[in-house]
Amino acid sequence: MPEENDKKELDADDIVIDETENIEDTPKAEIEEILSDQKKLSICEDKLQRALADYQNLDRRNNIEVSQKILKRTNQLMLSFIGIYEDFLRAKDALVNDNNNTEGLDAVIKNMESLLYENNIKQIEAVGEIFDPKLHEAVSTVEDNSLDDGTITQEVAKGYISSQEVIKPSKVIVSKKNESE
Amino acid sequence: MTEKIIGIDLGTSNSAAAVIQGGKPTLIPAAEGTTVAGKAFPSIVAFSKDGDLLVGEPARRQAVTNPDNTIREAKRKMGTEFTYKIQDKEYKPQQISAFILQKIKRDAEAFTGDSISKAVITVPAYFNDNQRQATKDAGTIAGLEVVRIINEPTAASLAFGLDKNKQDMKILVFDFGGGTLDVTIMEMGGGVFEVMSTSGDTQLGGSDMDKAIIDYVADEFRKKEGIDLSNDSTAMTRIKEGGEKAKIELSTVMETEINLPFIAQDSSGAKNLEVKLTRAKLDDLVNPIVQRCKSSIEKAIEDAKISKTDITKIVLVGGPTRMPIVRKFVSETVEQEAESGVDPMEAVAFGAAVQAGIIAGDVTSDIVLLDVTPLTLGIETLGGVREPIIERNTTIPTSKDKTFTTAADSQTAVTINVVQGERPMVADNVSLGSFNLTEIPPAPRGVPQINVKFDIDANGIINVTAKDLGTGKDAKITIESATKMSEADVEKMKGDAEKFAEEDKKKKEEVDIKNEAESFIYTTEKLVNQDLKDKIPQDKGIKITDAIKELKESLTQGSEQIKQKLDALKAIVNEITTELYKNATPPPGAEQQSEQGQDNSTDQNTDEQKSDSENNEEQKTDSNSEQKPESS
Helix, strand or coil: CHHHHHHHHHHHHHHHHHHHCCHHHCCHHHHHHHHHHHHHHHHHHHHHHHHHHHHHHHHHHHHHHHHHHHHHHHHHHHHHHHHHHHHHHHHHHHHHHCCCCCHHHHHHHHHHHHHHHHCCEEECCCCCCECCCCCEEEEEEEECCCCCCCEEEEEEECCEEECCEEEECEEEEEEECCCCC | CCCCEEEEEECCCEEEEEEEECCEEEECCCCCCCECCECCEECEEEECCCCCEEECHHHHHCHHHCHHHEEECHHHHCCCCCCEEECCEEECHHHHHHHHHHHHHHHHHHHHCCCCCEEEEEECCCCCHHHHHHHHHHHHHCCCEEEEEEEHHHHHHHHCCHHHCCCCEEEEEEEECCCCEEEEEEEEECCEEEEEEEEEECCCCHHHHHHHHHHHHHHHHHHHHCCCCCCCHHHHHHHHHHHHHHHHHCCCCCEEEEEEEEEEEECCEEEEEEEEEEHHHHHHHHHHHHHCCHHHHHHHHHHCCCCHHHCCEEEEECHHHHCHHHHHHHHHHHCCCCCCCCCCCCHHHHHHHHHHHHHHCCCCCCCCCCCECCCCEEEEEHHHEEEEEECCCCECCEEEEEEECCCCCCCCCEEEEEEECCCCEHHHCEEEEEEEECCCCCCCCCCCCEEEEEEECCCCCEEEEEEECCCCCEEEEEECCCCCCCHHHHHHHHHHHHHHHHHHHHHHHHHHHHHHHHHHHHHHHHHHHHHCCCCCCHHHHHHHHHHHHHHHHHCCCCHHHHHHHHHHHHHHHHHHHHHHHHHCCCCCCHHHHHHHHHHHHHHHHHHHHHHHHHHHHHHHHHHHHHCCCCCC
């Protein structure tokens, strides 16, 4: 619609001319309209900035949530895998007890351990360490005056750390000094 | 956006918290990750031998090694004068609960990224004023303004969206937790959830079911292999884990297998445990425990003076209610289907968050939960009989009075003993305080007229006035709460709690630097041995290896030493990687892109800061307009 477009251009030119003229000659209503438009524009700009900021915040939060969900799911999967890995360790012990060759099984276990290492999963040190409730869970205590109080004497179930999070605390038996002696 | 208010389920065995995000309640994860209590964490507080404070999962893990300094179920002692003596220091139950709330506050702040200073906390429906006040005090000590205390069954009903129903309802809330059962019947209508009756069993819960499963599995193995595993803690730990897994699986499938290879060894070799468990068998095992819940349901219905058919909704709360047998049992007992759609483990925390959301203006609701008197208030009359003056569930502020007379001829004084509770005899209720009205002119018994007036203001403060209508002489008492702590006490305890928070922060920093160092060692080793194996000159490689070695050695030392060695290693790695990048030829246009990227990130920061700071302004305005005065 060329006519309309022409008209718009003409209107725009008019405004430019008005601006070059003495401000006192501009009708008051027109000044108010311009000021009002400027105010509206400023509000729109502000809203746009806020919307952008909100979007970026949402995007950031979303990314964090997604990575947390992936990590959680991976840890769950790794815990299931660890269950099978531990069964292999038990199988090896049983074979050793029966004086069987475990070379092949050793290689399988080694591969499994590599997989855990690649996924940044480490076993929690337990026997001989001092009990730490952030890493270990005590299932019982045993009296032993030869050890420092709180020394782990037996590991009932292995524990694991993924990155910096304990995904499974090791379950342990802890020494306690006999106070009556 | 207004200031975030969190909802807290401060439970006897486990606690959880939730917050409204995107219009929906979201559970706040515990810093230690998922625990035995699921997304919640155990309500356990302990002090290590070195005096370190442990809360939640770490406290549970060390409980058997340190039973004297481990506190469980402090909620049962709330509102009493009981004190815990730990390592020559005394702690009130409020302080112990405050440690739990403080941990929740910390977790919530880490999760939301905002500072949290307000909360809605749930309490059992049967909690009296003292217990509710103690819960509020615990919040204050933890640095939280408790904007509302709501009943746990009310919270659960809110989580299930029952407030959206237009018609009046009678709701049965069946709360079957790890160690306790609470059955509540409530009436909803006219903007109020009114508790009609409560009953339960403090010694019945999901842990009884777990034990039944473990015993069955161990027994099956003994029958098959002739080996008793009950003294083998490793085997029993595996059976417990396997049993819990099977129990969860049987909520969705009809049959599962507990398969624990190499569980034992005898002269004939290794033994494997393979036990098939069907849902029917599981039902059979837990049925005696489930049936024990029946009397509590019947008693609650009887006490509410209604029949089963009057109940319009059933709400299930607590982990064991996920089991189909429990759901079926409740539905059959009450003769209608239970509500579904919300995880029963999270329902109370979710409901508290919904209430918090309503107060903060994040959530809309047709119902306005009003502050009500949870229990009947009255005075002691002749023969130790309780005479009610303000019935329970009366909306506050309120004022009611009754006129009494003397019990003996020429009696010149009367003692007004203010009691709270639902039992007819004073001895079975809680006394909130007493006072004397003296100088009554001698007269035959039954002649003097003594008007006793109860006033409860919006803050829950009760004023009781006794006035001799003959002479106009009066006496009065103001009851805030029998176990309400003075402001000075609260401030002192706040200081103690903050001291622990400071210590925790320091410890966290120590752990963080150690973790950062370990993580950096791992990344650097991977970089040197794999990713950049052939690109690092030998001399630099040796330099890195030495620095890693030094950092590893420093891990057993203080955080300062670790930081020093970590910075040293970082500097070497930075130096090498910078050199590698310098030598690499950049692809065309890469420089320009990088500059652009920087510009964008600056913009993002500016916008984000602006958005956040403006949010804060809004928070202040809203918090002023929404702030509810606290009972004091």
